[in-house]
Amino acid sequence: MPSVYLYIPNIIGYFRIIINFIAFAVCYSNKALFAVLYFFSFVLDGVDGWFARKFNQASTFGAVLDMVTDRYSLHCNRPGLVFLILLGLDITSHWFQMYSSFLSGKTSHKDVKHTGNWLLKLYYGYRPFMAFCCVSCEVLYIILFLFADEKSTSLLSACKGLLNQSPIIILVFISTLVGWAVKQVTNVIQMKTAADACVVYDLKRSK
Known part of the structure; x- marks a missing residue:
């Protein structure tokens, strides 16, 4: 049985992090490439859940990894007070929801x-x-x-x-x-x- 760290959905999560770093690195120099990479990462966010269910590889680590990746990828490229408030709301609501669920x-x-x-x-x-x-x-x-x-x-x-x-x-x-x-x-x-x-x-x- 593979390590939880090597579950397919978790590997997809690591890949999403790499894609997001690249996307944010070029977001101001190449907006088109940023948009493609960013949306591809979003698509992978749906794919990892399918793999988790398909191969029975759902895990607590994977759930937290997925949520954290979602939160920073959703807001990291948008400065400004309003977006910072929305970032706080998004992180807080999901963190409370995750903790209360456990x-x-x-x-x-x-x-x-x-x-x-x-x-x-x-x-x-x-x-x-x-x-x-x-x-x-x-x-x-x-x-x-x-x-x-x-x-x-x-x-x-x-x-x-x-x-x-x-x-x-x-x-x-x-x-x-x-x-x-x-x-x-x-x-x-x-x-x-x-x-x-x-x-x-x-x-x-x-x-």
Whole structure:
């Protein structure tokens, strides 16, 4: 039996890290190459889960590796206060969710069938919906980066710049904005729900 470090999905995770480092290294000198590498890394994020299920190689290490890789790859190329706030929200909500899941004896942070929130259940329980939100978020960030003024880190300026592009770009921008917004709302709900679970665990332990 191979070491957990050498599980196929974990090797894919290492490969994603390398791809992301290369992408971020060229993000300002070659935006097109950055976009290709970045999106390829995002595609691999879906592939590793398939391999984990196919070969029964799901692991706690792999889950953490996947989550950490997702978090830094999602935000590392976007400066600015708004993106830093979103980075904090994304990391905090997922960290709380992961930790509260382990406290509850669950093997995955995506196991939310016992939560009372319908949006969280829909997000993690219906893969096409989660895929729409995640893809929307990634595509939105890519087009914002590609069409943003290199001298500005303002999110508002980047959005205004997109409105001067072709109708197709504007349509993609508006469409992905919906999925992006839902994902941010889900992050807030996830953070609050997971934090509540941690508090309940503390209360039970103190009795």
